[in-house]
Amino acid sequence: MPSSASWSIVVHGGSGRMMRGTTAPEIDTVYRAGLRTALVKGGAVLASGGDAVSAVEAAVRVLEDDPHFNAGRGAVFTAEGHIELDAAIMAGETGAAGAVAGVTRTKNPVSLARAVMENTPHVLLARDGADAFSIVQGLEQADPGWFRVEARWQALQAMRAAAARGESLFDKTLKYGTVGAVARDTAGHLAAATSTGGLTGKRWGRIGDSPLIGAGTWADDRSVAISATGSGEDFIRIAAAHEISARVRLLGEIPQTAADQVLTELRAINGDGGVIFAGHDGCSGWSFNTPSMLRGRLVAGGDVTVAIYDDE
Numbered sequence: 001m002p003s004s005a006s007w008s009i010v011v012h013g014g015s016g017r018m019m020r021g022t023t024a025p026e027i028d029t030v031y032r033a034g035l036r037t038a039l040v041k042g043g044a045v046l047a048s049g050g051d052a053v054s055a056v057e058a059a060v061r062v063l064e065d066d067p068h069f070n071a072g073r074g075a076v077f078t079a080e081g082h083i084e085l086d087a088a089i090m091a092g093e094t095g096a097a098g099a100v101a102g103v104t105r106t107k108n109p110v111s112l113a114r115a116v117m118e119n120t121p122h123v124l125l126a127r128d129g130a131d132a133f134s135i136v137q138g139l140e141q142a143d144p145g146w147f148r149v150e151a152r153w154q155a156l157q158a159m160r161a162a163a164a165r166g167e168s169l170f171d172k173t174l175k176y177g178t179v180g181a182v183a184r185d186t187a188g189h190l191a192a193a194t195s196t197g198g199l200t201g202k203r204w205g206r207i208g209d210s211p212l213i214g215a216g217t218w219a220d221d222r223s224v225a226i227s228a229t230g231s232g233e234d235f236i237r238i239a240a241a242h243e244i245s246a247r248v249r250l251l252g253e254i255p256q257t258a259a260d261q262v263l264t265e266l267r268a269i270n271g272d273g274g275v276i277f278a279g280h281d282g283c284s285g286w287s288f289n290t291p292s293m294l295r296g297r298l299v300a301g302g303d304v305t306v307a308i309y310d311d312e
């Protein structure tokens with residue numbers, strides 16, 4: 001077993017099609033800076049002896065507040081021009097989990113997910129009810145305009161124009177931007193959290209994998225903590241996060257192998273995306289099948305590393 005004094009945190013800011021050479025340098029820079037800030041914040045929680053749940057919440061809150069990521073402020077728009085946010089959090093020590101789907105006014109949906117986990121007997125609350133619960137919990141509220149970022153609005157307009165030309169409104173090859181974090185604390189406990197605006201142009205109350213425990217978010221101290229990003233429907237179909245955990249726990253695979261295998265299965269059903277993991281054995285990392293995944297890691301005693309492209 002690894003040293004129980006070690007801790008680690010991994011974050012992601014979505015997988016997609018950013019290409020080296022075609023991505024504007026300033027875009028590259030702001031994404032790396034956001035990931036770095038999230039790691040420093042989450043790492044500070046762990047370095048001071050804080051628990052993994054608090055660390056992943058802190059890291060995800062940073063990325064929700066950063067308008068460049070598709071979570072919290074900066075989330076994508078639905079087909080009707082609204083913002084509907086999904087988030088989940090899970091504690092590997094106890095199996096406790098909380099999630100929200102389609103919330104519209106909570107500044108930091110990951111904290112609402114944590115409130116569901118800690119202050120209700122439920123796991124998943126949705127839409128109006130979840131919005132109302134957020135107020136009861138005294139969580140910070142924001143007007144719809146606070147979440148709005150012009151580039152996301154323009155992305156919806158482009159999609160509407162494409163739809164007017166007869167192209168599909170739902171395009172799963174679009175750029176993603178979901179955020180997530182996984183951590184292992186000094187006590188060896190694991191946690192995972194994911195937060196997203198979902199997909200541009202989603203409609204009919206569509207919910208992806210992010211808030212579904214076992215699909216886009218999972219943590220089990222016996223195996224791994226996982227946060228996923230990508231074409232959510234495909235992650236749901238193969239219960240991706242739980243599947244990785246099950247391979248580690250039941251087949252004895254190391255987390256990297258299990259994650260790679262499940263990403264291969266995802267590819268087989270034309271799914272796109274990636275996962276980050278923190279293992280019970282102290283290892284951590286990621287696996288993805290897209291040209292890029294915004295990602296980074298900080299391990300006790302180490303330096304922050306961030307990466308975007310598949311060749312780094």
Ligand code: ASP
Pocket residue numbers: 014015070175176177178196197198199207208209210216228229230231232233
């Ligand atoms: N997986 C998310 C969803 O389907 C999207 C993403 O990762 O960007 O809602």
